[in-house]
Amino acid sequence: MPIFHDKKLKNLSLKMKEPAFHLRSLLQDKERCAALFYEGGGLYLDLCRQNMNSEVMVTLTEKARERGVRQSFQDMMAGLKVNASEKRAVLHTAARNPGAPVWVDGNDAAAMLATVLRKIFAFADAAHNGEILGSAGNRFSHVLVVGIGGSRLGTEAVYEALKARHPVWLPLVFLSTIDPNAFYLQTRELNPKTTLVLVVSKSFTTREVAMNQKMVRNWLKNSGVEPSDHMIHVTAKGSPGDCKQDICRDVFHMFEFIGGRYSASSAVGTLPLSLAFGKDVVERFLAGCREMDAHAAQAPEEKNLPLLAALCDIWNGEYLGFPAFVMVPYAAPLLFFSFHMQQLYMESLGKGQTLSGQPIPPEKQAMLCFGHIGTDAQHSFFQMLHQGRGAPVEFIGVLNSPLEACADVSGHGLTPHEELWSNLLAQADAFALGRREGRPEQLCPGNRPSSILTLRDLDANHIGRLLAYLEARTVYVGLLKDINPFDQFGVENGKTLAADLRKHFSGEVPSSGERVETYLNALRQGFFRDQEPKR
Ligand code: F6P
Numbered sequence: 001m002p003i004f005h006d007k008k009l010k011n012l013s014l015k016m017k018e019p020a021f022h023l024r025s026l027l028q029d030k031e032r033c034a035a036l037f038y039e040g041g042g043l044y045l046d047l048c049r050q051n052m053n054s055e056v057m058v059t060l061t062e063k064a065r066e067r068g069v070r071q072s073f074q075d076m077m078a079g080l081k082v083n084a085s086e087k088r089a090v091l092h093t094a095a096r097n098p099g100a101p102v103w104v105d106g107n108d109a110a111a112m113l114a115t116v117l118r119k120i121f122a123f124a125d126a127a128h129n130g131e132i133l134g135s136a137g138n139r140f141s142h143v144l145v146v147g148i149g150g151s152r153l154g155t156e157a158v159y160e161a162l163k164a165r166h167p168v169w170l171p172l173v174f175l176s177t178i179d180p181n182a183f184y185l186q187t188r189e190l191n192p193k194t195t196l197v198l199v200v201s202k203s204f205t206t207r208e209v210a211m212n213q214k215m216v217r218n219w220l221k222n223s224g225v226e227p228s229d230h231m232i233h234v235t236a237k238g239s240p241g242d243c244k245q246d247i248c249r250d251v252f253h254m255f256e257f258i259g260g261r262y263s264a265s266s267a268v269g270t271l272p273l274s275l276a277f278g279k280d281v282v283e284r285f286l287a288g289c290r291e292m293d294a295h296a297a298q299a300p301e302e303k304n305l306p307l308l309a310a311l312c313d314i315w316n317g318e319y320l321g322f323p324a325f326v327m328v329p330y331a332a333p334l335l336f337f338s339f340h341m342q343q344l345y346m347e348s349l350g351k352g353q354t355l356s357g358q359p360i361p362p363e364k365q366a367m368l369c370f371g372h373i374g375t376d377a378q379h380s381f382f383q384m385l386h387q388g389r390g391a392p393v394e395f396i397g398v399l400n401s402p403l404e405a406c407a408d409v410s411g412h413g414l415t416p417h418e419e420l421w422s423n424l425l426a427q428a429d430a431f432a433l434g435r436r437e438g439r440p441e442q443l444c445p446g447n448r449p450s451s452i453l454t455l456r457d458l459d460a461n462h463i464g465r466l467l468a469y470l471e472a473r474t475v476y477v478g479l480l481k482d483i484n485p486f487d488q489f490g491v492e493n494g495k496t497l498a499a500d501l502r503k504h505f506s507g508e509v510p511s512s513g514e515r516v517e518t519y520l521n522a523l524r525q526g527f528f529r530d531q532e533p534k535r
Contacts, residue, residue, distance in 0.1 A: 150260025288464025
């Protein structure tokens with residue numbers, strides 16, 4: 001039974017809304033604050049600004065223990081077919097643990113993944129050493145990654161984060177949407193003769209990928225380059241893209257037992273990241289993921305960081321009624337983790353029924369999530385979160401400063417990094433404490449929850465821990481809500497309607513009525529019929 005029908009938690013949530021439990025009072029309780037500060041898996045999680053007392057967290061972890069979610073997580077890592085609707089195992093964790101055999105349908109998934117990883121490292125080395133050249137005999141200087149959703153977002157989040165700490169061998173350029181503006185913008189700085197193209201698609205049936213691949217193929221051909229010498233496919237074994245013939249130079253496999261949005265540590269991510277940063281950095285990234293996976297699977301409920309974060313999501317969403325949470329990394333290199341989390345969290349947990357088909361009332365469904373970096377968010381949507389409709393904020397901070405050289409530019413003897421942290425902590429306290437002095441329009445109610453996730457550094461190992469933490473937290477919310485966090489059937493309807501509309505647009509089938517006609521005509525004429533621009 002999902003966790004959101006618990007009477008005791010319901011009563012506690014009503015109690016927590018009483019003035020006596022305003023965060024202004026709760027933060028006075030040093031013991032409580034110390035009890036809600038956690039360290040595990042190489043990360044730190046500070047929950048003392050959550051609208052909860054120790055009794056709430058104890059009750060939540062008891063519920064998690066009763067429901068055996070840690071055992072379910074271990075079952076997932078052991079290769080059980082936990083993706084019930086697609087009858088698949090879920091083994092993104094095996095991609096970063098090549099030495100631990102995991103058997104699926106009589107095959108050792110970890111060994112299959114390890115074989116691909118060795119092939120990836122050899123290919124990246126050869127590209128870096130100039131042993132692999134373009135059809136015109138040039139060394140490759142850039143990598144164009146054609147892929148969308150899970151075949152882009154996780155890789156891009158890790159790539160942008162690692163650039164802050166690790167030198168780049170071959171810069172990555174990402175192309176996903178079907179919008180031709182993107183093709184133009186992403187290729188105009190590239191030289192086709194020195195561009196290696198990775199076409200990344202688990203299914204190799206995604207429309208955007210097929211169309212962008214065609215546009216890139218023409219772009220290469222028109223520049224006198226033999227496209228198949230510049231193209232590599234990354235796809236699920238047996239997909240339509242799992243063929244070399246004269247289409248591409250090579251194919252690197254990912255597998256059906258790895259979900260797109262969980263695939264950044266499979267070939268989907270490790271091939272582009274190895275070309276960008278090399279084997280050593282990628283191995284450290286995978287080690288960080290692996291260490292967080294071990295923590296997520298083995299740490300007891302009350303010390304398990306991804307599970308505690310998941311329990312906070314259940315508490316904030318289902319008991320305190322927040323419709324969304326906001327992820328705000330106070331580290332510019334982590335900007336794309338907000339976009340990755342949007343897909344990871346909402347494509348996994350945006351479900352209206354439990355595994356047994358029980359409808360979930362809208363107010364009990366998982367929260368939406370969005371995000372941006374700090375301090376930019378302070379000058380963007382924080383006004384709403386301070387005085388308007390509030391939402392739990394997930395701050396992410398990094399202890400180690402990026403640039404030692406960054407001297408005191410603040411005039412207060414503070415480095416910019418310390419200035420950044422003073423803002424993060426000030427915002428977290430401003431949400432909690434609010435403001436009671438001043439003119440009415442200046443007052444803030446406070447009692448707005450937030451948590452602070454802290455990484456020691458932005459190196460490859462910690463970025464691996466962060467990625468695996470967000471994946472495990474998402475899976476734990478799914479297990480606690482008794483939903484399937486691994487399928488995404490809801491995305492199909494829009495694709496089917498788009499396929500039908502294409503037939504109308506192409507005149508293959510007669511028009512489907514007024515609403516579409518209006519836009520079709522406007523597209524063709526460049527204006528809507530009664531909006532003809534005045535000459
Ligand atoms: O449409 C949603 C989706 O299927 C995502 O789940 C996936 O990450 C993305 O499209 C891309 O899919 P593929 O890697 O098969 O091209």
